[in-house]
Amino acid sequence: MSDTTISTTSNDVDRTYPPIAWMSTLALAAIVSGGILMATYAPRKAPLGVATALAAVGFVLLASAWVSLSRVKVFSWTTFRNVYKWAQLVYVIQAGMIEFAFVRGGTRGASLVIVTAMLVVFATSVPMTMAFTVARYATPD
Amino acid sequence: MVDAVLDSTAQHGPPPDRPKIAVVPLAGLPFAGLALAIVTVAIATEWKWLLMFSHVVGGALWTALDLFVGLVLGPIMGRMSPAARAEFAGRFMPKMVVIMPAIVTMNLGAGFQVARLEGNLSASSANHAWLIFSFIVVGIMAVIALGVLEPANIAVIYEMNKPVPNGHRIEHLMKRFIYTAGITGIMQVLTLIIMTRLASR
Numbered sequence: 001m002s003d004t005t006i007s008t009t010s011n012d013v014d015r016t017y018p019p020i021a022w023m024s025t026l027a028l029a030a031i032v033s034g035g036i037l038m039a040t041y042a043p044r045k046a047p048l049g050v051a052t053a054l055a056a057v058g059f060v061l062l063a064s065a066w067v068s069l070s071r072v073k074v075f076s077w078t079t080f081r082n083v084y085k086w087a088q089l090v091y092v093i094q095a096g097m098i099e100f101a102f103v104r105g106g107t108r109g110a111s112l113v114i115v116t117a118m119l120v121v122f123a124t125s126v127p128m129t130m131a132f133t134v135a136r137y138a139t140p141d
Numbered sequence: 142m143v144d145a146v147l148d149s150t151a152q153h154g155p156p157p158d159r160p161k162i163a164v165v166p167l168a169g170l171p172f173a174g175l176a177l178a179i180v181t182v183a184i185a186t187e188w189k190w191l192l193m194f195s196h197v198v199g200g201a202l203w204t205a206l207d208l209f210v211g212l213v214l215g216p217i218m219g220r221m222s223p224a225a226r227a228e229f230a231g232r233f234m235p236k237m238v239v240i241m242p243a244i245v246t247m248n249l250g251a252g253f254q255v256a257r258l259e260g261n262l263s264a265s266s267a268n269h270a271w272l273i274f275s276f277i278v279v280g281i282m283a284v285i286a287l288g289v290l291e292p293a294n295i296a297v298i299y300e301m302n303k304p305v306p307n308g309h310r311i312e313h314l315m316k317r318f319i320y321t322a323g324i325t326g327i328m329q330v331l332t333l334i335i336m337t338r339l340a341s342r
Contacts, residue, residue: 014310025288032280039253040273042262083295086165090242097177097246101253104184105262126287133292134299137310 015140017075018068020132024125027061030054031118031125035098038115043106051114058121065128076138080131087127095119162231164298169239176243180250189258192251199248200336204329206240207282211326215319223308230315231301234294241291249279261339268339275335282325282332290321 034054038046069075102115176199183191218226261268293314300306300314 021288021292025284028288029284032284036273036276036280039262039276042253043257044264079299083299087295093177094242094246097180097250100181101184101250104187105253105257126291129288130292130295134296137296137300137307 015074015136017072017132017136020065020069021129023061023065023068024128024132027058027065027121027125028129030058030061031121034058034118035115035122038102038107038111038118042102042111045111048110048114051111051118055114055117055121058118058125062121062125062128065125069128069132074140076135076140078141079138080135082131083134084127084131087130088123091123091126095123098122162298162302163235164295164302165238166235169236173239173243176247180247183251184254187254187258189255192254192258195247195251196255199244199246199251200332202244203241203248204332206244207322207329208326210237211322211324211329215322215326218315219319223312226315227301227306227311230297230311234298237294238291238298241286245283245286268342271335271339275332275339278328278331278335282328285321285325290318290325293317293321 031054034051037051037054040046099116099119102112107115179191180195180199182188183195218229221229256262256272259268260266261272263269266272297311297314297318300311
């Protein structure tokens with residue numbers, strides 16, 4: 001996700017960026033692991049310490065990705081925004097469906113809060129990976 | 142195998158008079174909406190037949206598509222000429238953008254409820270270990286699909302819509318798509334084993 005190749009014409013230049021897609025994908029992996037843990041115990045109470053730690057790892061990785069992205073100078077923000085908003089719509093709907101399934105499955109209280117936090121990471125990290133992967137190859141603004 | 146074919150395809154995309162590719166084919170959205178409506182009703186009403194229908198239909202389509210794309214279509218695409226592959230990808234990949242999220246949501250949303258209603262989520266259930274195994278397999282597939290495969294899919298479509306697409310970049314992204322589709326295809330075989338095992342107990 002961070003290959004660099006330099007050539008002559010503008011669309012032949014693959015600029016070097018921080019490993020933003022890796023960070024957001026690892027954030028996804030952390031919360032998917034947490035989600036598996038929560039689903040394994042549903043509707044009983046999962047060990048919240050481990051689940052909270054995984055959710056926190058997801059948040060930290062995602063925040064790091066956003067911070068890294070905010071420091072990028074040459075970038076196609078227009079393309080990023082265009083892809084991100086539609087991808088976010090899709091994954092907010094998916095996250096809503098997953099939340100609905102957990103609620104119907106009897107998940108309540110602190111467990112539900114952690115599941116919701118994980119779903120926030122899910123609905124943000126996937127669009128970010130997609131939008132960044134597309135925008136890194138687009139002509140910068 | 143794929144490398145040998147892809148390395149010989151360093152060209153600058155399809156001809157400039159090609160039509161622009163719709164990233165999201167709007168005609169497919171009502172079908173995706175219908176799939177989501179069906180699974181929402183199934184979960185809300187806990188209608189067991191509709192839950193099972195959503196789970197089986199979503200799962201069958203997901204598994205069949207992953208196996209077909211990963212193990213049949215992927216190697217074929219790897220051997221196509223760049224122009225043919227570009228034209229095929231331009232028609233095929235936007236459809237996957239609509240189909241995959243819809244059938245995956247249908248399968249997983251309903252599947253979780255089926256597991257709960259069948260008592261498989263209970264730690265005392267004989268199927269519990271198999272269920273956890275299936276969660277892990279699906280989790281790995283989800284990370285690969287959402288973190289690598291789907292972004293590559295979208296990036297290829299955007300690249301092909303540029304006035305002068307970068308052939309090397311398309312090949313690089315397509316290679317990523319083909320390899321990850323192959324991995325998820327193989328993992329779907331595990332899903333088939335787990336699900337048939339669960340259903341036969």
